[in-house]
Amino acid sequence: MPAxxxxxxxxxxxxxxxxxxxxxxxxxxxxxxxxxxxxxLGPNGAGKTTLIKILTTLLSPSSGTASVxxxxxxxxxxxxxxxxxxxxxGEQSGYGILSVREQLWMFTQFYGLAGAEGWRxxxxxxxxxxxxxxxxxxxxxxxxxxxQKMNLARGLLNDPWILFxxxxxxxxxxxxxxxxxxxxxxxxxxxxxRTILLTTHYMAEADELCERIAxxxxxxxxxxxxxxxxxxxxxxxxxxxxxxxxxxxxxxALGRLPGVVSATAAAGNEADTDRxxxxxxxxLEDDGALGRVVGDLADRGSHILGLRKSEPTLEDVFVELxxxxxxxxxxxxxxxxxxxxx
Amino acid sequence: MAATMDLVGxxxxxxxxxxxxxRRQVLMTNLRSIRGRAYPRVIxxxxxxxxxxxxxxxxxxxxxxxxxxxxxxxxxxxxVGFVVLGGALTAFWLNVIWMMANQLYWEKSQGNLELYxxxxxHFMAILFGMAVGGMVMSSTRAATVLLIAGTVxxxxxxxxxxxxxxxxxxxxxxxxxxxxxxxxxLFLVWGREAWHMGQMLTEPVYFVSGLNFPVARLxxxxxxxxxxxxxxxxxxxxxxxxxxxxxxxIGTPPPxxxxxxLGAMTVISILGAxxxxxxxxxxxxxxxxxxxxxx
Amino acid sequence: xxxxxxPAATGIDGARFDPSRTEGRGLADTLRxxxxxxxxxxxxxANWTDPFLFFIYSVAKPLSSxxxxxxMLEVIGGPAGKAFRPFVxxxxxxxxxxxxxxxxxxxxxxxxxxxxxxLKYVYVSPADFLTVLVGRGVARIGVGLAGVVITLMVxxxxxxxxxxxxxxxxxxxxxxxxxxLASIIGLGLLMAGVCIQTRQESWSxxxxxxxxxxxxxxxxxxxxxLPAPVQIVGLLTPLTWWIAGTRQALFPGGxxxxxxxxxxxxxxxxxxxxxxxxxVLALLVTGTVxxxxxxxxxxxxxxxxxRTGLYDRTTGS
Numbered sequence: 001m002p003a004x005x006x007x008x009x010x011x012x013x014x015x016x017x018x019x020x021x022x023x024x025x026x027x028x029x030x031x032x033x034x035x036x037x038x039x040x041l042g043p044n045g046a047g048k049t050t051l052i053k054i055l056t057t058l059l060s061p062s063s064g065t066a067s068v069x070x071x072x073x074x075x076x077x078x079x080x081x082x083x084x085x086x087x088x089x090g091e092q093s094g095y096g097i098l099s100v101r102e103q104l105w106m107f108t109q110f111y112g113l114a115g116a117e118g119w120r121x122x123x124x125x126x127x128x129x130x131x132x133x134x135x136x137x138x139x140x141x142x143x144x145x146x147x148q149k150m151n152l153a154r155g156l157l158n159d160p161w162i163l164f165x166x167x168x169x170x171x172x173x174x175x176x177x178x179x180x181x182x183x184x185x186x187x188x189x190x191x192x193x194r195t196i197l198l199t200t201h202y203m204a205e206a207d208e209l210c211e212r213i214a215x216x217x218x219x220x221x222x223x224x225x226x227x228x229x230x231x232x233x234x235x236x237x238x239x240x241x242x243x244x245x246x247x248x249x250x251x252x253a254l255g256r257l258p259g260v261v262s263a264t265a266a267a268g269n270e271a272d273t274d275r276x277x278x279x280x281x282x283x284l285e286d287d288g289a290l291g292r293v294v295g296d297l298a299d300r301g302s303h304i305l306g307l308r309k310s311e312p313t314l315e316d317v318f319v320e321l322x323x324x325x326x327x328x329x330x331x332x333x334x335x336x337x338x339x340x341x342x
Numbered sequence: 343m344a345a346t347m348d349l350v351g352x353x354x355x356x357x358x359x360x361x362x363x364x365r366r367q368v369l370m371t372n373l374r375s376i377r378g379r380a381y382p383r384v385i386x387x388x389x390x391x392x393x394x395x396x397x398x399x400x401x402x403x404x405x406x407x408x409x410x411x412x413x414x415x416x417x418x419x420x421x422v423g424f425v426v427l428g429g430a431l432t433a434f435w436l437n438v439i440w441m442m443a444n445q446l447y448w449e450k451s452q453g454n455l456e457l458y459x460x461x462x463x464h465f466m467a468i469l470f471g472m473a474v475g476g477m478v479m480s481s482t483r484a485a486t487v488l489l490i491a492g493t494v495x496x497x498x499x500x501x502x503x504x505x506x507x508x509x510x511x512x513x514x515x516x517x518x519x520x521x522x523x524x525x526x527x528l529f530l531v532w533g534r535e536a537w538h539m540g541q542m543l544t545e546p547v548y549f550v551s552g553l554n555f556p557v558a559r560l561x562x563x564x565x566x567x568x569x570x571x572x573x574x575x576x577x578x579x580x581x582x583x584x585x586x587x588x589x590x591x592i593g594t595p596p597p598x599x600x601x602x603x604l605g606a607m608t609v610i611s612i613l614g615a616x617x618x619x620x621x622x623x624x625x626x627x628x629x630x631x632x633x634x635x636x637x
Numbered sequence: 638x639x640x641x642x643x644p645a646a647t648g649i650d651g652a653r654f655d656p657s658r659t660e661g662r663g664l665a666d667t668l669r670x671x672x673x674x675x676x677x678x679x680x681x682x683a684n685w686t687d688p689f690l691f692f693i694y695s696v697a698k699p700l701s702s703x704x705x706x707x708x709m710l711e712v713i714g715g716p717a718g719k720a721f722r723p724f725v726x727x728x729x730x731x732x733x734x735x736x737x738x739x740x741x742x743x744x745x746x747x748x749x750x751x752x753x754x755x756l757k758y759v760y761v762s763p764a765d766f767l768t769v770l771v772g773r774g775v776a777r778i779g780v781g782l783a784g785v786v787i788t789l790m791v792x793x794x795x796x797x798x799x800x801x802x803x804x805x806x807x808x809x810x811x812x813x814x815x816x817x818l819a820s821i822i823g824l825g826l827l828m829a830g831v832c833i834q835t836r837q838e839s840w841s842x843x844x845x846x847x848x849x850x851x852x853x854x855x856x857x858x859x860x861x862x863l864p865a866p867v868q869i870v871g872l873l874t875p876l877t878w879w880i881a882g883t884r885q886a887l888f889p890g891g892x893x894x895x896x897x898x899x900x901x902x903x904x905x906x907x908x909x910x911x912x913x914x915x916x917v918l919a920l921l922v923t924g925t926v927x928x929x930x931x932x933x934x935x936x937x938x939x940x941x942x943x944r945t946g947l948y949d950r951t952t953g954s
Contacts (some may be wrong), residue, residue: 390835392831392834392835392842396835396841396842396845396846397841397842397845399849400842400845400846400848400849401841401845401848401849403848403849403851403852403853404845404847404848404849404851404852405848406852407848407851407852407856407857407858408709410852410858410862410863411706411709411710411725411857411858412709412713413858413862414721414858414859414862415709415710415713415715415721416713417712417713421712421713436841440840440841448751451751538689538693541693541698542693542697542698544698545697545698545699545701545702545705546697546698546701548701548705549701549702549704549705549708552708553705554705554709555705555708555709555712556712559708559711559712560708
């Protein structure tokens with residue numbers, strides 16, 4: 001089995017527009033090992049979908065090279081199409097006049113499954129994604145969540161070695177999104193070597209699913225690593241939230257202890273007059289300073305009611321890398337308004 | 343759940359081995375794709391029976407209007423047959439324009455096009471599938487129109503060369519749907535203008551194809567139509583063969599020559615469609631238009 | 638609502654909830670919706686800046702239809718063919734109104750639902766859906782007008798249709814045009830109601846319906862050549878009277894399409910041809926009945942579409 005499922009070298013993609021050319025991808029380099037669950041995380045317009053379109057052979061790069069399991073996306077399109085599939089969020093494809101079962105069977109034919117084998121595969125997948133009750137229902141009558149489950153089943157019909165998921169939980173409610181994520185995780189785990197490339201702008205989703213993540217913005221990869229590695233990049237100090245029954249000397253007393261960078265009352269604590277406790281945010285130089293704080297509090301007669309270490313989120317990582325939050329970053333993915341610059 | 347996912351798993355072969363298909367696998371995939379794409383069209387006939395009224399009975403009444411024009415003029419009975427045959431072939435032409443030529447544009451709007459391109463079959467298989475499904479629909483309509491008209495209006499066919507007539511019919515379908523495949527690629531590039539092109543290809547083409555009269559009456563325009571429009575060629579050849587006892591205006595080639603023209607049209611249009619599709623896909627991938635709706 | 642941010646915070650000038658807006662303004666709202674729908678339909682369809690589109694809709698289609706019939710007459714030859722020529726040219730020219738009004742209106746449903754996917758948004762807007770559709774239909778008829786005029790002009794100038802503007806019966810022309818075009822809109826609504834229920838491929842349905850009407854309305858041949866029961870169906874169709882009235886108004890004294898010796902009209906009413914008054918009255922009655930029936934069918938279709946969720950659905954095969 002090849003070591004790399006995806007290899008991207010210096011890929012640029014430029015769309016022309018009436019005002020000025022739009023650079024959707026600006027020299028991307030990426031390697032995804034076979035079997036990995038890899039995520040592309042970034043706001044709308046970051047270039048995630050453009051990269052997926054290039055890898056799924058739907059779009060040519062303006063420059064650079066990309067390959068899937070060693071097959072070049074420009075020269076070996078047919079071979080790539082035999083072993084990959086893709087599922088996009090909010091997908092409305094298919095024919096409304098067909099039932100779920102028929103719709104999926106039609107797609108099995110495009111992947112060369114024999115008629116009876118196609119029906120068998122369809123029935124298995126319908127069962128697997130939990131659409132058994134809707135199997136004979138017309139596609140046009142499915143709910144958004146059901147439709148997306150059907151799309152996932154479609155994406156698995158040819159048992160792909162690599163599955164491209166472009167915002168697969170877009171528009172789904174919490175339960176439907178969770179169910180879809182579980183299906184994806186189980187599918188990948190069932191056979192070694194199955195690889196997934198997920199694009200999402202839901203950070204919790206990327207954090208939960210992906211072994212490694214690339215944070216993308218304005219067509220560039222800003223950082224790559226496991227969620228923990230990425231978070232560690234912004235975690236230079238230890239942050240704790242501590243709840244006490246009382247605190248003599250106030251926050252200043254704690255702030256003067258060695259190893260304590262700062263000690264402040266948690267937001268809202270002062271205003272809450274009914275509360276019979278004190279909640280503090282402690283920023284320590286490292287975890288080792290916590291022992292001294294606990295000892296000092298015991299000397300002061302304070303009882304610790306609760307203690308929690310605050311972890312940085314991927315959003316913190318994004319803010320650190322980009323200098324702004326996700327909400328401020330969103331623009332639509334650039335698309336071709338006229339002719340592209342090849 | 344996990345057990346099911348295991349079932350569809352494929353332990354052993356790696357991705358590179360799985361991508362190496364034999365010629366037989368490629369062929370079978372393309373044949374199955376034709377079947378797959380034809381399926382919704384054929385099943386659609388059963389699902390929505392309203393088409394029997396709107397695609398068979400009402401068009402039959404529309405065709406009948408021209409029958410009564412000839413009756414009002416006390417025209418020879420063969421002319422009624424000309425109209426009926428024209429009405430039957432119109433079914434195929436309309437199907438080619440609206441359900442072949444315009445179809446890829448629709449597929450793009452519905453988000454199907456990128457899934458087709460991302461699948462491993464040759465795109466021609468999709469077009470063939472659309473054509474097969476369309477032919478089933480249109481043949482049903484054409485046969486019904488011929489049957490009802492033959493019964494109601496007493497059209498008397500006079501056929502000397504059945505084999506040639508069948509050959510002309512098959513080649514006409516080949517040339518018509520081949521043209522539909524070429525137009526499908528063109529219309530995809532033209533986007534919304536495709537709709538207007540479809541309009542352009544109805545009444546004006548009916549006229550120059552001699553829908554209800556022998557096309558030879560149009561002189562040079564008629565001869566040109568026979569040379570380039572499969573509807574005109576097929577209609578003229580089938581009229582000559584189905585009403586061999588009718589006196590025809592001189593000016594169009596004999597059926598055998600028209601068979602050769604239809605054969606050439608079929609080959610050229612299918613090869614043309616293949617080339618157009620490859621060009622269109624290359625351009626679309628370069629410009630990023632495979633998945634952009636409404637353009 | 639008390640916690641709602643003010644204009645400065647929202648960036649929307651005066652974005653405060655006004656309960657009176659839910660009441661609507663009755664006729665004023667309807668007229669405004671109608672006007673907007675007409676303008677929208679006109680902008681969508683009447684792209685006169687594109688000479689190619691102008692050529693297709695205003696010249697190529699209606700003229701080709703007329704020429705098919707003209708050649709059919711020429712093929713047969715003889716004096717009957719010559720006498721028939723103005724008859725078929727006028728009938729096929731007027732048919733451009735029917736195709737645009739009936740098919741165009743129904744197509745706007747399919748186009749908005751399947752192509753632009755905005756039908757649901759139009760439906761939930763405060764504008765009355767039926768009013769919007771009627772507005773779109775009126776715009777389509779406006780587009781058809783150019784085709785009718787050009788085909789008639791070609792007929793008069795190049796194909797020997799005898800026309801004397803001084804002999805035109807203007808009051809009758811205005812009366813039958815108003816009533817006839819209203820009936821066409823009614824039939825368009827009927828087909829729109831059908832197309833709400835059917836799948837994407839029903840593009841051909843409205844044209845097939847119009848084609849079937851072609852048989853019974855005396856557009857291109859006198860009704861008398863049809864079997865008597867079919868003639869009766871024609872007499873119950875407003876388009877028959879509209880075409881007969883328009884012919885009589887534009888070409889007084891020319892051959893009529895409704896009556897004639899041995900016709901169903903003659904045997905029913907005791908005289909061979911209808912008078913101008915009878916034509917207008919028949920058009921008024923049949924037009925009213927058909928329009929009311931069309932609105933009823935449309936409302937039924939609308940109710941079913943809401944029940945089964947057809948407005949927010951794309952089909953296709």
